[in-house]
Amino acid sequence: MxxxxxxxxxxxxxxxxxxxxxxxxxxxxxxxxxxxxxxxxxxxxxxxxxxxxxxxxxxxxxxxxxxxxxxxxxxxxxxxxxxxxxxxxxxxxxxxxxxxxxxxxxxxxxxxxxxxxxxxxxxxxxxxxxxxxxxxxxxxxxxxxxxxxxxxxxxxxxxxxxxxxxxxxxxxxxxxxxxxxxxxxxxxxxxxxEVGIEVPGKDQSNSRKSSGQQLSLLQLWKIPMLPEIAIAVFCLKAVRYCMYMWLPMYLLNQLKYSKVQAGMFSTTFEIGGVIGSAAIGIVLDKLYAGRPLVGTCFSCFLSSVALILFLITGSWGMTFNSVLLFLAGGFNCGPDSILGGSVPAELGEMEGRNAAAATVGLVNGFGSVGTFLEGPIVGIISTVFGWTGMFYFMIGLSLLGTFSVFRASIIKARRERQIPDPVALNEELL
CATH class of the missing domain: 1.20.1250.20 (MFS general substrate transporter like domains)
Structure with a gap:
């Protein structure tokens, strides 16, 4: 060394x-x-x-x-x-x-x-x-x-x-x-x-000196890809808190688990989240170097698939339930620190903005709105449409998050090819 x-x-x-x-x-x-x-x-x-x-x-x-x-x-x-x-x-x-x-x-x-x-x-x-x-x-x-x-x-x-x-x-x-x-x-x-250390391997094009001007919320929201990332984080967090808050009750009432079993098996989703968070970053750097949004898009989609399979196979027993809950947790929680941390922080530092904390706060804050909205929404949906309705709601949100990340990846690819975004171009012309 x-x-x-x-x-x-x-x-x-x-x-x-x-x-x-x-x-x-x-x-x-x-x-x-x-x-x-x-x-x-x-x-x-x-x-x-x-x-x-x-x-x-x-x-x-x-x-x-x-x-x-x-x-x-x-x-x-x-x-x-x-x-x-x-x-x-x-x-x-x-x-x-x-x-x-x-x-x-x-x-x-x-x-x-x-x-x-x-x-x-x-x-x-x-x-x-x-x-x-x-x-x-x-x-x-x-x-x-x-x-x-x-x-x-x-x-x-x-x-x-x-x-x-x-x-x-x-x-x-x-x-x-x-x-x-x-x-x-x-x-x-x-x-x-602050300590006079230079970190090798950093893209210096994103480290140009900032003008010192603080960007408004509207200016932050206009940063390419940031709205799509914020919507995706909102969807993933809403699904996650649905599982945190309602899964034990679903296992108890719908699948007839005992109280002890419902409490124990509901943590499978969280355990999957811990492992998924650690694993996805390694996978992205190894298989999707320079294309993290593509990898997180697959993760969001696989989370939707796991939820669909869990809903279909709910009566098949604890083994199937545990495996699918683990996978749903891993694929849902895995992208959290990437979409809620790495990507917006990088966008905030691009072009000398010096706004990493602002962009991360905007994305994670927008996503966190889903954590307190899911309660009353799921309560109404489960009352009117039953437990199946709750899962359809979560699956729909997860697919919306997938689409949002996919759109962000398309915008990124377009910008890298230096092809103007037609939507942005129309807005400029107007």
């Missing part, structure tokens, strides 16, 4: 490890509220509607503030933004267990969701700067496992604290840990330019 590359390798390992742990820890402050809902209902007499408001108070600002405040990471620096937002999120939830008032809970969750909204865009901006373009998707795909692993760990920690010390203790310890990670981010999560 060239001795000159040693400082770079050490920094790359440090950045990946600290960033992975920090973003995974953010889920330690999202998951407890779902775990303690039964305690809030029994001890504080909260209604189902009030419990639903708690979810909205967290998820709504998380989605909207990513769209509106994503450029903050570009303007003030992703390291400071990421670290400070983790500290704010930790402060917001540290005292949660000491209150019993619904409106205080809603305020704290809103503050938590707003702070966490800026973490992913800032994190993606720095991760994208530290690695060569040829392994970009491998890094983003592997790094994306932090979200799924963080969700599992966050639930486990919350359950342990709840059962051991009571529900009010499920917030302070995670808050202390997240606050500690915030300080580590501020200390170590530097950009290459």
């Amino acid at each position: 060239n001795i000159c590359s040693s400082p770079l390798l050490g920094r790359q390992i440090l950045i990946f490890a600290v960033g992975w742990l920090a973003y995974a820890s953010a889920y330690f402050l999202r998951k407890p509220i779902g775990v303690v809902k039964t305690d809030l209902e029994s001890e504080l007499s909260f209604t189902k509607s009030q419990l639903g408001l708690l979810d909205t108070a967290l998820l709504l600002p998380y989605a909207v503030m990513q769209i509106l405040l994503g450029p903050v990471g570009d303007k003030f620096g992703p390291r400071k933004t990421f670290g400070i937002c983790l500290l704010f999120a930790a402060v917001s939830m540290a005292s949660f267990g000491h209150w019993s008032n619904l409106y205080v809970f809603l305020f704290l969750l809103f503050f938590n969701g707003t702070a966490q909204a800026l973490c992913w865009p800032s994190c993606m901006k720095i991760i994208g700067e530290w690695y060569p373009d040829k392994i970009r998707n491998t890094i983003f795909g592997t790094f994306g496992t932090c979200a799924f692993a963080g969700g599992v760990l966050g639930t486990g920690i919350a359950v342990y604290l709840q059962t051991t010390h009571g529900w009010r203790s499920a917030f302070l310890t995670p808050s202390i840990f997240v606050g500690g990670m915030g300080f580590l981010i501020l200390m170590f999560f530097h950009q290459p330019s």
Whole structure:
């Protein structure tokens, strides 16, 4: 190994490890509220509607503030933004267990969701700067496992604290840990330019000096391929949260699983997501080098196929159910860090824009809107059309996501051939 590359390798390992742990820890402050809902209902007499408001108070600002405040990471620096937002999120939830008032809970969750909204865009901006373009998707795909692993760990920690010390203790310890990670981010999560290290293998045409002008939301939305990517992420996230929130009930009521079996087998989808996220980046860099959108398009389509087969073979038993749920999870969750991180970050840095955090925030925020819209929509569909209607809805969304990624790949190919987009050309002429 060239001795000159040693400082770079050490920094790359440090950045990946600290960033992975920090973003995974953010889920330690999202998951407890779902775990303690039964305690809030029994001890504080909260209604189902009030419990639903708690979810909205967290998820709504998380989605909207990513769209509106994503450029903050570009303007003030992703390291400071990421670290400070983790500290704010930790402060917001540290005292949660000491209150019993619904409106205080809603305020704290809103503050938590707003702070966490800026973490992913800032994190993606720095991760994208530290690695060569040829392994970009491998890094983003592997790094994306932090979200799924963080969700599992966050639930486990919350359950342990709840059962051991009571529900009010499920917030302070995670808050202390997240606050500690915030300080580590501020200390170590530097950009290459901050420590004077040049990363070889980066496309310098995308690194021209920015004019410093902050792009508006409309200007960001007009970046070629970005609307298609945002729509695809919306569809994939909506399907994913449908499975998270409704799959156990489907297994219990429709397929007649026991409560234990329904809870256990529903995690097969999430396990597939962890493995899919790690695997897809490697596959894209090996088989679809320079064409990541083509590979993610296939992944989205195969997720649709897996859902169709699961619906058809639902009565065939647990073995078939588990395999197809695993595949659906892998193909659905796999593209998440690529479409919600790698691709928009690259688009945000093209042509000297210096808007990686803004574009990632716009795409991931737009996609996160699907996480809180799916609940009432699926509730209505399942009531009117039954469980089959819910699966038709998810399959339709997954196919729409496939089409959106396919369209983005066509736009990319057209631009690479330097053939003008007729739609854009007509708009310019008008």
